[in-house]
Structures are given as C-alpha cells and as structure tokens.
Amino acid sequence: MSINMAIGGGALAGGGVQVVDLHTMDRPTQRKLMERVLPSGEGDNLPLLQRVAARVERVGLQQPHLEVRYRDLSVLSRMVVADRALPTLRKVVKQKTETLAGANRKQTSLKVRAQELTYNGRLLKDFVVERTAAYVSQTDLHYGELTVHETFEFSARCQSTGYKRDLVREVEEREQQAGIVPDPEVAAYMTATSHARRHHNLIVEVIVKLLGLDVCADTVVGTPMLRGISGGQKKRVTSGEMLVGPIRALFADEISTGLDSNTTYQIMRALRNFTHVMKIACVVGLLQPQPEAFELFDDCILLSNGKVCYHGPVEAVLPFFEGLGFACPPRRGIADFLQEVTTPSDQYKYWDGQRTGRPWRFQSAAAIQTSFKKSPQWAALAATLAQPFDASQASPAALTTTKYGQRRRELLRANFWRTLVLQRRNIIFAVIRTSQVTLMAFVVSTVFWREDKQSVESGNLFFGVLFFDTDPPRPVLPAAADSVLYMLLGAISEQHLLVDRLGVFFKQRDMRFYPGWCFAIPTFIMRVPWSLLEATIWSALVYWIVGFSPTVRFLMFWGSLFLINIWSVGLFQLIAAVCRDDTIATSVGSLFLLLFINLTGFVLNKSDIPPWWIWAYWANPFAWVTRALAINEFTAGQWMKPDPSNPSTTLPLGIEVLVFRGFPTEYWWCWASIGFILATLAVIIGLFVAAMTFLGAPKQRRVITPEALQEFELSRVESVTLQTSLDQDAAERGAAAWPAFDSAGAPPAPLTAATAGSTVPPSSLAGGTTPRLSPGSEGAAGARGSGEAQLPPTAAASAATHPALPSGNGIAHQGPLQGPLAAGLTGDAGTAGFSAAAHPVSGPLAMGAASVAGAAGTAGPYPPPAVAADGDGMSRPPGEPGPRGVLGEPDRSAFAAAYGAGLPIGRTDSASTEPRSPRRAFLERASQRISQASQRASQYAARTALPFATAALSFRNVEYSVPLPPDADRERADVPGDGPHAGQLRLLKGIDGVFRPGVLTALMGASGAGKSTLMDVLAGRKTAGVITGDVRLQGHPVEQRAFSRIMGYVEQTDIHLAQATVVEALAFSARLRLPTTVDAATRRSFVEEILALVELSRLRHAYVGVPGVSGLSVEQRKRLTLAVELVANPSIVFMDEPTSGLDARAAGVVMDAVRATVDTGRTVACTIHQPSVDIFEAFDELLLLKPGGAVIYFGPMGDGSQRLIDYFQGIEGVRPIRQHDNPANWMLEVTNPGAEEAMGIDFAAVYSSSGLAKEMSMLVAQHQEPRAGTEPPNLSALSVPGFGAQFGANLRRNFTTYNRAPEYNLTRAAITILVGFAFGTMFWRLGDNRQSVAGVLNIMGVLFSSTLFVGISNCLSIQHLAYAQRSVYYREHAAGMYKSLPFGLAQLVVEAPYLVVQAMVYSNIVYWMVWFARDAGSFFWFFFMFLLTLTYFTFLGIAAVNLTPSVPLANILSSLQFGFYNLLSGFLIPIPQIPGYWVWVAWINPVMWSIYGLVITQLGPFGNESITDLEGNTKSIPQFLSDRFQARGHRQEGRAAGPAGAPGPYETYMTGPIVAILCAYIASFGLLAVTALRFLNYQKR
Secondary structure (H helix, E strand, O other), X not given: OOOEXXXXXXHHHOOOEEEEEHHHOOHHHHHHHHHHHOOOOOOOOHHHHHHHHHHHHHOOOOOOOOOEEEEEEEEEEEEEEOOOOOOOHHHHHHHHHHHHOOOOOOOOOEEEEOOEEEEOOEEHHHOOHHHHEEEEOOOOOOOOOOEHHHHHHHHHHHHOOOOHHHHHHHHHHHHHHHOOOOOHHHHHHHHHHHOOOOOOOHHHHHHHHHXXXXXXXXXXXXXXXXXXXXXXXXXXXHHHHHHOOOOOEXXXXXXXXXXXXXXXXHHHHHHHHHHHHHOOEEEEOOOOOOHHHHOOOOEEEEEEOOEEEEEEEHHHHHHHHHHOOEOOOOOOOHHHHHHHOOOOOOHHHHEOHHHHOOOOOOEOHHHHHHHHOOOHHHHHHHHHHHOOOOHHHOOHHHOOOOOOOOOHHHHHHXXXXXXXXXXXXXXXXXXXXXXXXXXHHHHHHHHOOOOOOOOHHHHHHHXXXXXXXXXXXXXXXXXXXXXXXXHHHHHHHHXXXXXXXXXXXXXXXXXXXXXXXXXXXXXXXXXXXXXXXXXXXXXHHHXXXXXXXXXXXXHHHHHHHHHHHHHHHHHHHHHHHHHOOHHHHHHHHHHHHHHHHHOOOOOOOHHHOOHHHHHHHHHOHHHHHHHHHHHHXXXXXXXXXXXXXXXXXXXXXXXXXXXXXXXXXXXHHHHHHHHHHHHHHHHHHHHHHHHHHHOOOOOOOOEEOHHHHHHHHHHOOOEEEEEOOOOHHHHHOOOOOOOOOOOOOOOOOOOOHHHHOOOOOOOOOOOOOOOEEEEOOOOHHHHOOOOHHHOOOOOOOEEEEEEOOOOXXXXXXXXXXOOOOEEOOOOOOOHHHOOOOOOOOXXXXXXXXXXXXXXXXXXXXXXXXXXXXXXXXXXXXXXXXXXXOOOOHHHHHHHHHXXXXXXXXXXXXXXXXXXXXXXXXXXXXXXXXXXXXHHHHHHHHHHOOOOOOOOOEEEEXXXXXXXXXXOOOOOOOOOOOOOOOOOEEEEEEEEEEEEOOOOEEEEEEOOOOOHHHHHHHHHOOOOXXXXXXXXXXXXXXXXXXXXXXXXXXXXXXXXXXXXXXXXXXXXXXXXXXXXXXXXXXXXXHXXXXXXXXXXXXXXXXXXXXXXXXOOOOHHHHHHHHHHHHHOOOOOEEEEEOOOOOOOHHHHHHHHHHHHHHHHOOOEEEXXXXXXXXXXXXXXXXXXXXXXXXXXXXXXXXXXXXXXXXXXXXOOOOOOOOOOOOOHHHHHHHHHOHHHHHHXXXXXXXXXXXXXXXXXXXXXXXXXXXXXXXXXXXXXXXXOOOOHHHHHHHHHHHHHHHHHOOHHHHHHHHHHXXXXXXXXXXXXOOOOOOOOOHHHHHHHHHHHHHHHHHHHHHHHHHHHHHHHHHHHHHHHHHHOOOOOHHHHHHHHHHOHHHHHHHHHHHHHHHHHHHHOOOOOHHHHHHHHHHHHHHHHHHHHHHHHHHXXXXXXXXXXXXXXXXXXXXXXXXXXXXXXXXXXXXXXXXXXXXXXXXXXXXHHHHHHOOOOOXXXXXXXXXXXXXXXXXXXXXXXXXXXXXXXXXOOOOOOOOOOHHHHHHHHHHHHHHHHHHHHHXXXXXXXXXOOOO
C-alpha cells in the first residue's frame, strides 16, 4: 500500500500540485521540498516549526511535552586518590598482588541517589529513559567509512519516528472531520518525517541542512587513516545523530568544540526554536559560550565542584551575584564571569569593593550555595517542586515504553545494510586478503608439487600440507595464507578491527538503537562469503596441484577448510567481544592458538601428549579437522597399496601413515569432525551474541588528584581565611597549596584579623612565599562532618568517596524562552550523571566553573596577585601602568605596607598617576589576567639567561593546492586552468602578510577557510600538495632546516609521551634544541624560567598521562605543548587553535601564557576559534580568511577592536555591531558566505582595493627586503647537538618510558611465562628422549614452536608501542630535535635489557621442564640463540610499523613474512625436499637459522648416540639430522657435505657461523626500521 502526499508550489511541479509516493521519494525530491519549507539561507527553522505547530493546534492537539524533576540529587563515586604518576612496573605488580590478595577490590562505579528523579511524575523504571531522552556525548564516536548522510540514515532507521506517526494520523483524522485543508507543504513535510523509511528519510535532510552539513553530506566521516570531514563538522555529526530521532528531552554535552562562533550560534538558535515551538526539555553544555549564544537561553544552572550555586532565569543571575558583592565588568561575557566567579584563583577580580565597602574574602561554592538557597530564585524553585506533578496534563506519548524504535527484523536489516557498506568501503582489504591467500596457495602448491606416494616419509609430507591447510584463516583483515602463524596474526587483526568498532557499538546499544545480537549476527555472517571464497581458492589450487586424491573427496577437503575458517572467525570475534581490549585480546588469542596448533597431533604426536593435556587434544577443533583431512586422504584408493619401503608390514601405505601419527582409520571420523565443528561453532556464536548483548564497555579506574581533592574539599567549607605559610617541599612536588589538617581532621586556626581582612593573598611579598587559603573556624566542622577530608591527600591509591552533586534540586521555570545551556556538565567524579529538570516549554542552563576532578590543576591553588580597587570598582594590580608594564618600587612598598597594617588594599599616594591611554584604560578593565601575564613576561625578559634574536616572517602571493578529490564539484571548486596549480584544488589564494616581533597575530575565518593550512605552509609542515609564493625570514629566503631550529610550532593535537613528567618533557626538548654552547646549568635555569612563564612550576613533577584517563588536564597539556616549544628559545612561534576544547576559564589561562610569550619579544601567530572578548582583544593584528583561502582583512585591530569594526562597518550592507556584541562573533557573522551572497559582494575584492590593503602591502614590502647587516640563519652556526647527544637523550627517555609502560612489558612478561609453562607441560621431560626418530622430532617440534610463538608475540606486541613513539617522532623530528638515526637506534637499543630478562626467564622455564641437555654450555647457547631470535623478531615488528601507515597494515605485512618463515623454515618441509626454485627462500629465512642453531645446542653434542631412521638405517643423531633436513650430495667422514656455501651438518662447530648470521639479520632489520623512519612519512598534512 503506497502513501501519497501532495506538495504545493509551481516551483516543484511546474505549476499546481505535485503528488509523489512517499515510499519512492528520492533525495532530489526531498531537497526540493526542503527548499520550499526552509527557504532561509541562514537555516532558520523557526518559520517551519511555527507552521507545524499551528497545524497541530488548529485541530485542538498539543505536542507531547516533558517535565524532568530532581530533588536532593547526588552522584557518588568511589575513587582513588593518587598523584599524576602513571604506574611503573613496580607499582603495577604491587597493585596486582594486592588485588589477588583481596586487599584492593574497591568498586568504582557511579551511584546516583535522589529523593525524586522523575519524568512527567513517573520513575525511570516505568519507561525507557534512553529512548525518551537523547544524550549527545562530547566524544565523537563514528564509523569513519560511512558518509555523513549514511550515518544519519542509520540512526533514523533505528530510532524511527516514535510519537510522530500517531500524532500526524490524529491530526489528519481531525482535519477530515472538520473539513480543514492543510498547507500542502507542511502536510508533505509532516507526513514525510512521520514515516520511517529504509532509505532517504526526510528528517535526515532537515537535520543536515540545519547543522550546515549539506556541503559534506556525501563525504565520509573519516579516520586517522582516511581523510574525511573536519573536526567541527564531526562534532555536528555527533549532535545530528541524535537529533534525527523523535526526542522529547535533549541533554547535549559540549557540542560546540571546534566550531566557530557563528556556527555555534546557528545551531543554538535552531535548538532554541525547536525547544520553544515543539516544547521539549533541553540542556546543553558549552565550553566557551559566547554572549550571543548565551542570550538564547532561558535558565542557568551554575555548578562548582558539585555544588549547585545557581539555578534560575538567565536574566536574574547577575543580580544574584551582585547581591553577594560581585560585579561583571563591562565587555565581559556573563558566561565567562560565571565560570570564574566561584574559583579561588579568579574570584577576587570580580569583587566590587567600592560598592560593598568591605574587603574581598573568598566565598566557596558551599557558601554561594547557601546564599542561593536564601534567594527568591530558590524559593520559586522549591515552591514548584513542592507542588505534585499534574499527570492529567501529560501526554502518554511523551514517555516511550518500547525498548527499541523498530521491530527487531528492521533493526537487523539496518545492521546488515551498514555492515555491507563498511565492507564495501574496505574492499581493498578484502582484495589484498584474497590476493595473499592466492599467493600463499600458489607457494604451497609449488613447494609440494605432485609429491609421490611411495613411502611413509612421503605421507608425512602430505600430512604437512594438511597441517598447513587446517590452520584457521584470518577472519577479516587480509593475510597471506591459512597457516598457524597467519592465524595468530589474523586473530590479532580481527580483534583489533572489532575492538576498534566496539566504542560506536556500545554507544548505540546503550542508547537503545538496537540489541547486541543485531550487531553480532551481521558481523559474523557478512564474513562468511569471504571465508567461502578463501577456502575455495585455497582448495582449488592446493588440492589439485599437490596431487591429493582426485575424487569426490575434494568436497570433504573443501568443506572442512571452509568450516574451520568460519569457526576461527567466530572464535576471534568472541575473544574480542569478551576482552574488549587489544592487548588482552592479543594475549588470550595467542594462548588459544598455541594450544590449538601444538595439540593437533602434528607438532606433538598424540601418543606423546601428556595425560594432563589430552583433554585439550579432544576439545581442539583443529585436531578434529586435521584428523578428518588425514583420514579423508590416506584412506583413498591411491594410498591403499603396500608400502614399497617396508615390505614386512601388511598394512596399506595410507593406513600405515595414519597409525604412525596415532590417528584412527575409520571414515566416519570425518563426519564426526563436521558435526563437532558445527556444534562448537553454534556454541561460539551463541557466546558471541551473549557477550555483545550483556557485556558493557570496559570500565576505567576513576582517579582524583590531591590538588583536585583539596580544592573539592575546600569548596565544601563555607568560611575561609588566609594563611601565608607554605611547605616549599610540597610545592616543589606539585602539591596543592591548601590547608593542612591535623591528625584529628580539624583545620588550623585562622590568622590574625589584620591578615584575614586583606582583600587579596599577597603574591608579591618579600621572600616569595605563596599564600594559600584555609578554612575558617566558622562552620568548618559541620562542612567536614563526614570525615571525608581526613584522608591524607598525598597518599597514592587511597580510596575516597565524594558526592559529586549533593542536595541538588531543580525544575525549570515558565519563561518566554526555552533554549537551555549547560556548561561544564561533566567531571571525573560523576557530574556526568547529573540530570537537569525542564518545564515542557523551558530548559535550564547549567554552567560548571570547575568539575570534581576536571579542574585539579586548572587553577589549582595558584594565588591571585595583589589587586587594588579601580575607579570603577573593578579590581586591578596596584600601580599597574598598563597591560605590559611592571610594578614600580613605590607600588611594591605601598602594597607591602598596606598588607602589613592589615588594611584593605586600595589606591595609595604612591600609585602611578601617569595619564592612561584609552587602550590602556580599556585593557585594565577588560583583561586583568593578560596584564598579570605581561608583568611576568617583562620580569622574565629582564632576567633570562638566554636572549634570542627577534625575527619577522613575511610572505607574498602564497598559494597551496592539493589533488582534486574524485567527488568534488568542479563548478564550485577553485581549480585553476593553468600555472603550477592547474587541475588542482586550490585551498589558499594569493595571500600576503607579515608576522612581526612583539605582535600577536590571529588567523581566523569560517570553518574550511584554510587557517591551519596557511600555518602549515608557512611553517614548512606540509608533506603533500603544491606550494607557491615567496616566504622570507628577516628578508632572506627561508631555509627549512635552519628555520625549524628557530621556530616553534604548537600543534592543535597535544602529542606527548604519556610516561614523561612535565620537567622531563621540557628538559628533553631543551637538551636537543638549544645550542651546544649552552651549559647544563644554564639550560636547567632556562627550563625553570619557561615553567614559570607558562605557570607549570608547581606541576613540574606531574606525569603527562593519557588524555581523558590520567595525568594533566586539557589546558595543562596545551600549556605543556607551548612550553616544549618555548624551551627551544624560538624567535617565531606558530600556534594552531591553542584554546580549542577548553572552557572559557582554561582558555584564558592558556592565553596568559601566549600573551606572556609575545611580550618577551617573540613573533607569535595563532589560529583561533570562538574567542571571548578578552581573548580576542589580546591580539594585536588579525589575518582573516574566507572559505576558499582568500584574505578579507589583514591589519591592526585597534583599541577595543575599533579599527576592525570601523573597516567592516564602512562596507555598504554590513550590519552595524550592537552594544554587547563580541567583535569576533560579529565579524564572522557578517562575513560568512551566506551573508556575502545576500549582500552581493566579494569581501576579498573589497579588501584588495582598500586603503588598508595598500598600507599593509607597504609593510610587507619593507620586511621582504633584507636589512643591512643581517644574515640568513645558518644551521652550522646554531651549534646543533651531535649524534651522541641525540642518541643519549633518546635512549635515556626510552628507558624511562619502558619503566613506566607496564601494559607493554607486563603483557610481554605474562605471555612469556604462560607460553613457557604451556610448552613445558606439553613437552614434559621429552628433551632427553633421543632414542627414536619420534623423540628427536618432538625435540625439534618444541624448538620450532617456541621460536615462532614467542618471537611472533614479540613482533606483534611491540607494534602498538612503536606506533605511539612514531607519532611523537613526527612532531619532534619536524621541530628539528634530532635526526632519524639516533632516534631509531635508541628505539632498538632500549629493548636489549628487557629481551635479556625475557630470554632468561623463558629459558629457565622451558629448558628444565622439557629436560633438555643438562650442562652449562648447552643451556648458555640455548639462551643466547633464543635471545638473538627474540631480538630480530622485535626489530622486525618495529620495521613493519615504520614501513606502514598503521598497526593493522603492519600486521598484514608481518603476516606475509610469517607465512614464509613457517612454511620454509626447514621443519615442516626438510630442505632436501624443497623444490630448487624455492630453496633459496629457506636459506635466507632467519627462522631456519634459529631452529638450526637451537637444534645444534641440544642435539649437536650427541654425536656418540645413534638412532634408527624410518628406512631402518642406524645413524648418529647429527648425521640423521643432516641427512633428513639439509643433506645434499655425498657424505665424508660421517659429515654431510652440502653445496658450496651451504651450512654443514648439525654439529657444534656451526654455532659460531649461525650466531654471526643471526646478528646480521638483527642488523638488517634494525637498518630497515631506521631507513623506513627516515624516508617514509605517513603524517599527511
């Protein structure tokens, strides 16, 4: 049954009405409809929503609405109080031991407690809250292979339309009854958005347009390996993924990160309109809310350390704080004010001492909350909460009671569609996989070409082919062959791929997009066709070329391989689903494979398997398949003949082979194998589905630093006074400068009245002591009655329980606007569990000044500098002459006198009375923080021991282009027809400019304008594309190597080694980037200066940690990234979006450091998003780009940005700036492409013809000419540290990193020990069984298996660490810290001691359990050969990473080598029986030489012992080994002579040459790793 709808408007149908079928409406038709209902170029959805609401209200209906209430809400978490140190090997071993002993089993899950938490008066258990309320996470988790449109389509298919279909049906019925003719466009829109479709949902087109994603709708989201949309667009995709559903409540966390202010405003406006008209509850968190966006919201919830300091109307928040004695300065955003007014380090700036007539005294979050509960806003809120919810006014459709939005069948179909799309996008991997399977099948076929069937020996060769065949194939990622070692890598690759996708899966499953089995079943089934293809290719080549039985038995061969292939797929997907971690999954998968491969009956005969392992043999599916394939082949007619080599036996040759291997001879075992595989496969699939359904995402340990804990505790104390003492040792360790409690948990006594009455802690007292805050005597005991603060703050790993949001109450008020905003909503201690309340037509704004654990060191306990009351009542440093001045001595004296007398600090007679310029006066009021930074910078410039040469960077006509993407629109793209950029997509066009010393230049523009691209081009960081133009340094052409030594580049992504401390990171950079003429003492002093400059001195010993998990906060990482560049003493600093991802307060802290850097005389240029007024006006000049990379403004900003404002207001048609507009936001709004098109002007053309352009062009021309007496930078004159210094610094850092990387070393140790014990118990006491061929082969089997398993484990486990180190290398090498050789060599050498320990541990376990030769010489040579083997495998892993862009591709490359290493190692196929055209591979195979050497250590000395071979000949053991595995030619004097250059027999004199050969392989793989690092750069910029 089709559903038709009528679309009005002649533009669509050429006149009249067009009737289209809803089920067949394609995207072009939908876009035409969108153009009709959303005609505004600005994407304003208000008219459309009003038309929809009017239609609903016309028939007497209302939109379903929600009211979310909470009362006495608390979120608690058991956390670990620890320093920022990452765990070392010693710490982790101790913690694991305590855990096993039961002494450390604390729960870390969040607990939510509330007297009331309801939706429309109903408890959360009464409905499905995940489908009623949508949550937009601040983390962008998406499948990068899907396009934006496909991502939205899948979300829309899963969430369906909810209540919309019933609402539209009811509206249509009432309209028919009342005879109302609806607006055809609105009817078409409502009908299309209320019916879920498998493809082309109209709501997807609506959200795409509202979020401004229509320009990239068909572009893939992208991954680190796949170029996709920008970071800001990805953030919008995260929001849109939830907005396409039928939401009634929206909780969005930090959705504006990476967006420019204009885009943020447009999105917030759309959400406000949706909230107002559709009556939803909405809470939004923003990091840096701009005034324009702030004005869109109705309510504000201010959170500080878990305390609700305010919850009420936005327009009442300033009067509330004015009643507390605070005032928001002019031109200061209200949101910025609210985020800082509750923090100890910034609160003093807003104290209105002139109005209140009393000195400032810190008011904690608890004190502010107490005041709030006495306010009218609280009274109104409490009164509303006291009234029970009227359930009669609530629509049942507002709450969703169904668990999922679609039928299970539709959800399963949607997941099949997405899995198919993902496979199609990754088709290159499938092609490589199939090609490698074909290649290895060809190799195996040619190696075993038409083997004869004349003896048991030839039967063993056929058995080797079967064993090689039955090893499970790699499940998903490409591999070379279906072998044991390829299966090992295949397991890891499959697990890596699935684990990588689990983040998106857990997010969508927990949001009730679909049940877990809907994801698991397609994930498994969509791999089956590839398994079928691989099994078919392998069987078709190997079976017929090798010469297996040419009968219908081929089907059993092919079917068995196919089943074991898909069985492997299920097994490794199950391991990935259960482990949910790459490292753990790799270890577990390796152990499974070890058991499977060694217990098949080939490496170790069934009769030799110890009784304690025999159960594993019968439970081993590979043993069943191996047995089935052997019976299938050796019971065929061609094997049912007498054994020519053994006439005495009566058994047919095939039966004799089976008996020799201990296998049964009945054919029904083949069918039993099929049944066993199918039964166990069903169990594995069931377990996989259960794991995906019931297991959750891995939980992370919740850690709170001592600084954060102490600040958190202080926020609970209502009365605080001042304390001037400070433990210098504690400060040196980075401890917080907060009050110390005595043994009883009581705070120290308050200071004298004179001290306590001071307005500000004295940061400038003689002696340099830093003041700190302490709780006062009033109310402190009550606030700390729970005893929580009695925990020793510096005791690492001490448990502490803290309520994140105690006694929170909330409900939104009825107001004219309903667009809520929440900032700072989340924190490590559980503020993410906060649920805001909303009236049906309103929503709260929540703004957190500091989260429980998130602001640990952001402000830390940094004392505010001394301030004085300015004439306008605002606070400023006493005697401060301007933003970049230094306190004079009279001001210092007056300040000290005032403090000593206990008097309020105000203006004194000695204060500076010089007249102030308007610029100076403005900055004193608007940017107190920047003026403080300037003081520190001036003092630093006067005392620094390392002066630098100032430098200006000028550039003319800079252009940059990249290859045109295949899907690019040539009509809209800038593609020159001739010149060096012909046929390329031009991203930068004719840019001129100059960056000068002491001038802070901002690079701004809309998303996609080319800001970061221009900075990369100027800094020489681009690795691809065509660059033209003239870039000069001090008028001389730039020489990149020398330029990189005097230039610092602060990247947007903070890339550091997680295991380093702050001071170690700076010392490393200083050691390698400062000239060698700088002595060590001066270098250390300079590092301390930079630490002070960027305010990281107190965190010098803090560990960097893993972002979002441990270590430094986001803004501290930004400052560390800046500091790492500053210790190079650069003349020019580039910074790419230094405030992106920070809240307003943290951004201000970072800009302090930036401004201070500029004031030292350095040249600094920054790209920046969403700057506040303070941050924006800290810049001196602006380079503004439009999309397409053209300049529309370059010049000074002027006092209060007045020159910038005057320039754009002078352009006809530009809207004048309003009184409270942020100039940055106004500038981006009036110059965006939509406004430019509406006005019909080209801002680039206007600028190029302006007087400002001519003025700046003259300035650029001046700096393009070399100044007299200047010389271009010379690399030799910079005294670059040599190879020894670079190697030593890298090696020392690597040793530190390894000691602090327990996840790598402990995993390696665990695998070594487990594999050792596994081999030891499997081959228990078989090492001295040298009396038979089987015993000798068992000894070789354990040597072969141990070599491969532990070696390959090392090769794979090192790749993740090497990949992380390479990311740091790219940044540091580009900065000119070191060359490739010292870094690569240090990366190799650091493994040496760990490999020695690993080899010794493994040798002691395996050697004595297997009971090898019991003499010191044999043990030493076994240990030494094994050490060399581990070394070249480890170096091979590093080389594989350096040769490939990613770890999965490194696994693929390694797997190709492992296949050859395994097959042509001389064990599975003795060298004499390898065809001549492949034997050369065996001789260059390092594994062959390892096995050769290890066998000599155990069997070479026993030349006096003899055994009888399969032909009945008695030989010495070395002679038997030589004849079987290497003999070619004749024998002389008991020794097998080989061809010229070939190794001799298995005797001890070959030990030395083998050691030399293995060392040569180690050197070769090491050289390959360093060479690849030097010449291959996969950091695409």
